[in-house]
Amino acid sequence: MAAGDFYFALNATFRFIHDRWGEDALVNYWESLAREYHAPLSQRSREGGLPAVADYWRDYFAHEPGGEVTVEATDEAVVVEVKDCPAIRWLREGGREIMPLYCRHCHHTASVIASNADLSFQLQGGGGTCRQTFRPDRSAVRNPKSQIQNPKCGGVAVA
């Protein structure tokens, strides 16, 4: 099982880039990360299609510390149902102030990963509960911001 305290570093890193250089810089960081670091994942998803996408995220969430996530695959889509996000849970239980845009990293990174795999990505929800949907590119909408609904985590300080 991975070291959950690394969520503290992710949360702090997003805040640092946002506070130092602004929201566009943070989005650029997320998109660059997805384009470069996750290039192998995009390739794997492009080659393996939706079954590969489902396998990856099922295995990924199985190895994160805590949380409750299900991954359902059909011929039309892969739906990642995050009932209890492991990151948000860890940050809340650790008493950390969650960076208000924290949840948007999923949207921006997964949108680029999906786009480079000829898929579209949609995120609904946030704040510890969300639904993430990958579909073949024929239904893709290229403007990422039009695909996100209720993107903020609430930004609440939790004791």
Added chain:
Amino acid sequence: MIGVQDFIGYYDWTFEYLRRTYGEEAVREYWGTCIAFDSQRHAVKLICEKGFEGMEEYWGHTLAMEEAGYAATRSEDCYRIDMHECPSKGFLLQHGLEAYHDYCEHCLGWIKPVMDQAGFVIDHVHNHRGQCVWEMRRAGAERAASPEVSAEDDVTRATNWNEGDHHEYRNSTKLK
């Protein structure tokens, strides 16, 4: 989702992203402010409030969580860590990742500012092969002897310690 199971890969990539986008100074600022006093605020609190006991508590927790191969030794005036298998550098070596030119520097990058604030100085050597040694002492006090360390625990006696490129610090100042 950016999770924690492959965090080290993102972390290394982030150092290089900051360097190429904003310059080397931004990487130092990232380690010395964001990581030291935001991400690792729990370490700051423990070490500032409890000194050596806080170091034992912090590294005992975090290195166990990261499943590191290490030995920690403490005397009254010195806390020492012998890192035999760094899980962080080990992840990068295992996966052939090296985005940033000197990943190992990040530890000093955040630990030194914390120790400065808490009133401790650091002796440290790392070999860029996942092995390093740390000794923390109170700043301004007469230099205390190193704690007794068994030959098995002493990473500097490991057969492969001399491999790699060694960076060395004494009293929190880089020697080479």
